Amino acid sequence: MSALTMHRLLRDKRVLVLCGAGGVGKTTTAAALGVAAARAGRRVLVLTIDPARRLAEAMGLPENGPEPTTVPTERLFADGAPGPGRLDVWMLEPGVVFERMIHRLAPSPEAARAILEHRIYRFLSELVAGVQEYAATEALDGFLHDDRYELIVLDTPPSRHALDFLDAPGRLSRFLDERIVSLFGPEEPARGARLWKGAQVLVGRVLDGVFGAGFTREMRGFVGAFGGLLGGIRLHTERLRARLASPEAAFLLVTSPESNALREAAFFRDTLVERGLPFAGYVLNRSWARDDALAHPEALLEYVGEDTHAEHGVAALSRLAATEHARAESHRALLARLTEQLPTGAIAVAAPDAGAELEEFSGLVRLGDALAVG
Amino acid sequence: MLGALWDKRALLVSGKGGVGKTTLAAALAVAAARAGHSVLLVEMAPDEGGPSALGTLVGAKDTGSQVTQVRPGLRFVRLAASEGHRNFLQDTLPLRWLADAALRSRALRRFLEAGPALREMGLLYQLLALVRRTLPDGRFEYPLSIIDLPATGHALAIASLPRTVLALMPGGPIGRSVREGLDFLQDPARTAVLLASLPEPLPVSEALTLASELEQLGLPLAAAVLNRMPEDPFTPESHAALQRLLAAHGPHQGTRALGRLERARTAHARLAAGLRVPLLTLPELPTSGAELVERLADVFTSPTAGDVAREATP
DSSP states (O other), X not given: OHHHHHHHHHHHOSEEEEEOBTTSOXXXXXXXXXXXXXXXXXXXXXXXXXXXXXXHHHHTOOSSOSSOEEOOHHHHTTTSOOOSOEEEEEEOOHHHHHHHHHHHXXXXXXXHHHHHTSGGGGGHHHHSXXXXXXXXXXXXXXXXXXXXXXXXXXXXXXXXXXXXXXXXXXXXXXXXSHHHHHHTOOSSOSSOOHHHHHHHHHHHHHHHHHHOHHHHHHHHHHHHHHGGGHHHHXXXXXXXXXXXXSTXXXXXXXXXXXXXXXXXXXXXXXXXXXXTOOEEEEEEEEEOOSOOOOOOGGGGGGGTTTOHHHHHHHHHHHXXXXXXXXXXXXXXXXXXXXXXXOOTTOEEEEEEOOTTGGGSHHHHHHHHHHHHHO | OHHHHHXXXXXXXXXXTTSSHHHHHHHHHHHHHHTTOOEEEEEOOSOOOSOOHHHXXXXXXXOSSSOEEEETTEEEEEOOHHHHHHHHHHHHSSSHHHHHHHHHOHHHHHHHHHSHHHHHHHHHHHHHHHHXXXXXXXXXXXXXXXEEOOOSSSTTHHHHHXXXXXXXXXXXXXXXXXXXXXXXXXXXXXXXXXXXXXXXXXXXXXXHHHHHHHHHTTOOEXXXXXXXXXXXXXXXXXXXXXXXXXXXXXXXXXXXXXXXXXXHXXXXXXXXXXXXXXXXXXXXXXXXXXXXXXXXXXXXXXXXXXXXXXXXXX
């Protein structure tokens, strides 16, 4: 049942957004899902922001580039006849995306240059959270208008909480909101009201006292140049939000099969529902839930003979088998409980623990097949 | 090794997300308290909402920004950037009414909390204020602080912050207070950084990168901790004999756990070879939460903990 549905997600959706805390294997999952969809015949873009060098190597891609790179057909269909599908991957560079956005939104090339060459611009991601995330949504918005792609798999930036990604663009547009703009606003008032002037002098003294006079002056210059772009940024954020709330998008939570997964999963689902975003389900990553149907190590005892080392080795493997069994059981129980709590139409899929094999493209193919089919 | 750590003023527990850093910080604090030290366990989460994972692990009930006693010798505090900003404004602005005006400005507060640089400046300011606090008799109120650093994409945010802020606003009082923070963090007599990792290929690569970044930042890395090392039931001979059997008769149950064990061994060797500091290895234990914290603290307080660390010293 759930296998069918993951297959359907990959076949029908326009955007898959993968959320998850850092270190759960989100990027690998995004890549594997992209591979599976492309092999099933769709034109796919995987958009990632993680500097996962080894994954880039596995896919034969440059780490960062100004544009998406196409995975060669012979690599994508190494094991059979090539299909109509295509896979592009972009390890996006937030700086590049941001710079393009400024060029597009600024009223003139000179205005864009004034922002980009401002000293404060280099520190923008330190001064305001969410620049990376905003760059990802900006890029996503651009590609949604690009008919080269039928499906975009978005790997969200790593964060402590799976849903940071959703808040980040809002944080960015709030940062330079009217209040902060007015804080560092131009020193000359439009109309010379004395009271207003008095207040500005006070604000100036506070800011100089806190940040030093030099920084306050610089911020004023920067806010003056950047402030004009805010309307455009906000409009964009809203448009993208509407697209992500539509049925053509789906949000998946990638989580590790640890004890806090259930709590995280429930929180994720509730928050998405609360915000009217389409919750699609969970990928329980690095899971041992699947049964290998292998023989017990004791079966090896008949070959041991008089070799005491071999006997010890078999006993040791039996201990490992017991550990493995306990781990598999707990992963299965977790998957069962996640499935129980699923709303209609949502899925919970266990992704096998691929170990070290993901350094090769064939590993991604296997993981993608496992996610999509079984 | 641990004895030397307890003499520091601050232990910073660093590492990428998902390596068990928070549990490790809690276990260290419990172990230090058991050894008779007065410990302040500090959570430095960048976001102030939601329940405190660290506080829950040690049974702290009130997780506001006040220091709370959780057991004899162990206190817990969750640092809040806003608290640091408030103290900073009060300490910095020369006139009371100016400070009041600044504190009333929502725009200024928003600006201070908008981005990582100033938010973490608030956290650092708050941390230093606690570390410096003295009792009437002149002793430090919190002689040993154990700090769970935030697990963001950049595990070093708080450590590299001083340089960013200094480049951004070198002149003002923010620059001054951050420079003081940097002096404290870089002083090996007062500060020690612990690096947590897992015995898997990727976390070890990340830990090695982090170690060299720490060095570049001038932060005193004192030891690394490899968390959740799976039990190894083999002798070298029995391992070799089993490999021969499996090669001849195909995979059996336990092969996945065996593969994981072999990856863990390789990862352990690579981490030990790549570091210039002692490596302490913690066993994988079949428990979690507060119970895991106590069990790991047992490992730290056991008389052999020091030997393990010494053996692993390159």
